[in-house]
Amino acid sequence: MIEERHEGSDEKETGRIEAFSDGVFAVAITLLIFNVQVPILDNPYTSEHLVRLLVLRWPSYLAFFISFATILIMWISHHNMFKLIYKSDMLFLLANGFLLLLVTFVPFPTQLIAIYLTTPVAGVACAIYAGLFTIINLAYNLLWWRAVSRHRLLKAHVPPALIRTRSRNYLLGVPCYLLALLFAFWNPAVSMGICSILWLFWAITNFEPRA
Amino acid sequence: MIEERHEGSDEKETGRIEAFSDGVFAVAITLLIFNVQVPILDNPYTSEHLVRLLVLRWPSYLAFFISFATILIMWISHHNMFKLIYKSDMLFLLANGFLLLLVTFVPFPTQLIAIYLTTPVAGVACAIYAGLFTIINLAYNLLWWRAVSRHRLLKAHVPPALIRTRSRNYLLGVPCYLLALLFAFWNPAVSMGICSILWLFWAITNFEPRA
């Protein structure tokens, strides 16, 4: 039982959910660096050798960058969603927990990309990477749907046009990442390219100019 | 000495305890991903081989999921408890510290499960896993008992019926996890099954419909 009766404030409750979610986002985004490993040189130590090994690790830098940018945008998107919401309920909390579970899971496929992008098994790595982001997009839609259906958890004066725009943007993510998932089996480079560009798309849809 | 006299606000003090506890919960839940290791392929690299190795790691995904869900529910439960509390004292702080110690310890038995669930020593791993959650439930009861006995740390208007419901729910956790602990030695799969289901039980008892 969420005893708002003793608190008199639903707002406070979503404040705590946001603070906890922010903590998870912040830790998850910072842990990504562990997927970028320092190469260990054999003797003799030469600068050329170290530079070459560092350059060969480009998939881990790329994976770090895409995952970082995507989690950052997801955090911004999460906040933009919560700004319209004034209370929570059980299903909303569970949907948010499911979303956080997926966010903390991001380092795993990120490391798969870091290790296997330049190998013959790149397709599997890219498919899992794009597949996770597809599921994350489904989770965002689930969370948003729970909040807006019957105007259940929304603040009073959210305009219907805004809800429609948001719903469309959240829905758009699913086919985009599904496309990246399909391309993974045919051409991993294209799949990674789609993932690299998609976070820019979310950045733009999340930051429309103010009216 | 907690100098509330200079602050005029006990509420603020529990606010800080909650913020610190939230930080520990958020970090602990995000670190669980380190128990899910990316498999390292030998040559030749084939997609079938990678997929097979990834599938063989199912115990680490299962352990990640159960531990994540359980820590998430424990965090929600922690917050629901603190919503009824307006001040702290030494024993309450130490009990909360003991609880946090146990929460940060969760990755250890989670990794035991990840590594040993499909081996002949699964019983030991499951027993330690269920045993830790049993002790965590005892710690919740200790924390709650310190707060409610003689209405010591509670807010003024918490209804007795709510206290009774909560006390019963906290107490229920102990025999449930003890059951999982006992089953560990007889059938590890059943033990893990109980642990998988119990967090759902806490989810339901923590989110009763509002009156």
Next chain:
Amino acid sequence: MIEERHEGSDEKETGRIEAFSDGVFAVAITLLIFNVQVPILDNPYTSEHLVRLLVLRWPSYLAFFISFATILIMWISHHNMFKLIYKSDMLFLLANGFLLLLVTFVPFPTQLIAIYLTTPVAGVACAIYAGLFTIINLAYNLLWWRAVSRHRLLKAHVPPALIRTRSRNYLLGVPCYLLALLFAFWNPAVSMGICSILWLFWAITNFEPRA
């Protein structure tokens, strides 16, 4: 330049220092679990073997417990200090930064203890462990001294008797940990025993009964 002139609030500034410090304390305390490693069994897998290896790791559990309890008490002590402070200056911020640096360093000697407590080199490990806590105590005294000398950063109505009690308690920590440091070379077990008990001492001095 800390532009309080544009903020109108020194209180807010120490609030941010506390929030950042809390984050560092919370992450540092949660990372300690990485010093508790799951043993890797050789074939054949037997429960007896796993249990024996788990028991043999007792130094890592002990080190985890002492470090956790000590960081927890240091966090409480940090908060109790900041409750009396209403503004900061450059030296205070640097002293606080030095303290945080030492806190984030705790996992290093904790792992030394975990690995070497039962070996002939336990003395070195214990000396570094107790030595770090000695320096941490010096850092607390430095931070406190900066705040109280000439009543520089304190709130207006902090009673002199409270300042004297606190100053004495902070000073007491230094010889206690120095003792643990000296014992390290003679008898590591006694050294660890002192470290195990000292956090209880801080717990008691930090939570005097309210008048």
Next chain:
Amino acid sequence: MIEERHEGSDEKETGRIEAFSDGVFAVAITLLIFNVQVPILDNPYTSEHLVRLLVLRWPSYLAFFISFATILIMWISHHNMFKLIYKSDMLFLLANGFLLLLVTFVPFPTQLIAIYLTTPVAGVACAIYAGLFTIINLAYNLLWWRAVSRHRLLKAHVPPALIRTRSRNYLLGVPCYLLALLFAFWNPAVSMGICSILWLFWAITNFEPRA
């Protein structure tokens, strides 16, 4: 779309950016300890051997110290900047995200220094280390420029003299770290020396005495 219309508060929005940034700074600074590895002794275990191995790791302690001090100062600098800002826009948020990406990347060159400072490839390690801090300084200038150009995101009453002082200090960082970058190829020790001293420079410019 950042719906301030529904919130009535731009201040709150930068509050969330700061809280998230603080989380990333706090986690990144605490993760640096993972670059300080405990040496593993071969038999026979002698105290002299352990001490010698510990002393040989001085590059990792140095790298830990410099990175910690630099991130700490960057956090202080970040806060001092945000104290003058009352709203954000898309480019400002992306610039801040780029800065956080660079901050979370710090552990990577820190480990390069820890491993390779005393080897013939120290130049490469130092160049990457100083190079990252050069880019971080450029990111600070970008962030600051976005906020101050046309007084876009600043609070109303920030005096022009303060803006000029800050702009000059931020600009100064770039040539200083470029110098460290150039020295890396000629004399790594000098390069590290510059990096060791520069954070002190930022400490002083960030904490001018109050008028």
